[in-house]
Amino acid sequence: MAIVDMVISPNYWIKSILKLSIFIGIxxxxxxxxxxxxxxxxxxxxxxxxxxxxLLAVGVYVVIVTTYLFIGELFDFSNVTRALETDVGVTKANFIFVAIYISLINALVEEFFFRGIAFISLKNESQRHIAYSFSSIAFSLYHVGIMYxxxxxxxxxLLMFALICAGLLFNWLNDHFNSLYPSWLVHACANLAINTIGLLLFSST
Incomplete structure (x- = not known):
């Protein structure tokens, strides 16, 4: 997926099909x-x-959006919408559809791969701390190709560190509830919060 994102750079829907093949099909x-x-x-x-x-999902949404509203001006987000439009083909016109897909389907695909396989399956074959570390770090590194x-x-x-922490949280939810759905719910709301920020960024351009 890093090669797809950084080298091939197809439009979002072709990339999504490739991601489904790699993260679920294989x-x-x-x-x-x-x-x-x-x-x-x-x-x-x-x-x-x-x-x-x-409750955690709602809290994550509120924290992410509120943090952006309070400190967003301290950072330069001008490259975000430009990269989305030029590299991925996400525009104001199709952003809502992409946002819905990212919040629901994409979050489930990533949870299946990084938690269902890279954590739960690995935890059954290895030591718990190895599964926690590997899954969360892999989850963070995967996003390098998208947002580099x-x-x-x-x-x-800072964002990469936050993604490692998010991965650890998602792993804990899987570990505590013995299910993929709790982490998917929180992940979906986190994506929804990020998409809300994206909508604000597109609205300001």
Missing amino acids: PLLLNLRFNYIPFKKVFFFQRHQLRIPM NWFEVSFFL
Whole structure:
């Protein structure tokens, strides 16, 4: 995906198809041979378990948007909309559709790969701290290819650290609730908050 984002740079929908193939298609094909994905743990949940993740999801949304409103002027976000338009083909006209896809579908795809496989499956075959570290760091590094030219270096490094922390949080939710859905819910609301900021940035241009 780093090669797709940094070298090929297709439009968003072609990139999404490639991502679905790499993050879901290939792992499922490999699973036919190695049977390493614990589907019962990945897709099982009980409704009463979603109360805490729902509150956390709302809190994450509020914190991200509020933080941007208070300190957003301290950083240069001018490259974000320019990169989205020139590199990915995301514009004001299609931003809402992309935002809905990112918040719901893309978040689920990433949770399946980085938590369902790179954490839950790895945790079953290795030590817990290795699974925590590997999944969260891989989750952060994956976003390097997407956002490497969006921000100045200091903010970019801060963002990478924040993504590692987010990955650790998502891993903990999987570990605590034995399900993919709580982390997906929080991840979706985090993406929704980022998309809200993106909408504000597009509105100001």
